[in-house]
Amino acid sequence: MKPIDDPQEFQRIMxxxxxxxxSQRALSRKWISDTGVFAMAAEGIVHFVDDEYKLFADAFRAEAPGRLFGVSNEDRPPGWDHAVMVEQSTEDELEQLETEFYGQYFLLFSEDERHAVLFTQADYKLIAGPLPFLHRFFPDLSAQKQEFLEFKNEELSYRHTVGYEQAMETAVRFMNWLD
Structure with missing residues (x-):
């Protein structure tokens, strides 16, 4: 993993x-539409859960060869944003990436900008890309959608801020292509 220090490269990554x-909780509908990718939501109170380092490394290596970029996705003061390049999608590099952004919300995306994972502030992550990429994470996409709906309903069964509720609803809308 290597920090992006070159100002022009940094601006390109941003x-x-x-x-x-x-936003911190949503992918761009225009990006989804322009690239023709699909999005799936998954519970994720922490960035990577259990053995997800391996799952993510394998998926990116197989479906998105090339470099990956991790970039903070918070509303931060100018000059506080930072970005890193992951040259090889290995478990060790993804673990370093999580350490780099610990406590921050970040976006991990491929060099071709067709594969992305948004680690949100609302206890879920959005994984987006072509269908083969999503199938590496979720062999049964309908079952994953149902699992996320159950998680959302359980979370919203007690009081949350309006913003949290809207974030959960937004995540569900991203998955409506499964219907």
Whole structure:
């Protein structure tokens, strides 16, 4: 993993982040439409759960060869954003990436900008890309959608802020293509 220090490269990475992520909780509908990718939500109170390092590394290596970029996705003061490049999608590098962004919300995306994972502030992550990429995470996409709906209903069975509720509803809308 290597920090992006070159100002021009950094600006290019931030522009890609802004195309892909609409906010800390949502992907850009325009990016989804323009690239023809699909999105799936998964519970994720922490960035990577259990053996997800291996799952994510294998999926990116197989479906998105090339470099990956991790970039903070918070509303931060100017100059506080940072980005890193992951040259090889290995479990060790993804673990370093999680350490780099611990306590922050971040976007991980492929160099071709067609594969992305948004680690949100609302206890879920959005995984987006072509269908073969999603199937590496979720062999049964309908079952995953149902699992996320159950998680959302359980979470919203007690009081949350309006923003949290809207974030959960937004995540469900991203999955409506399964219907």
């Amino acid at each position: 522009a890609a982040r802004n195309r892909i992520a609409a």
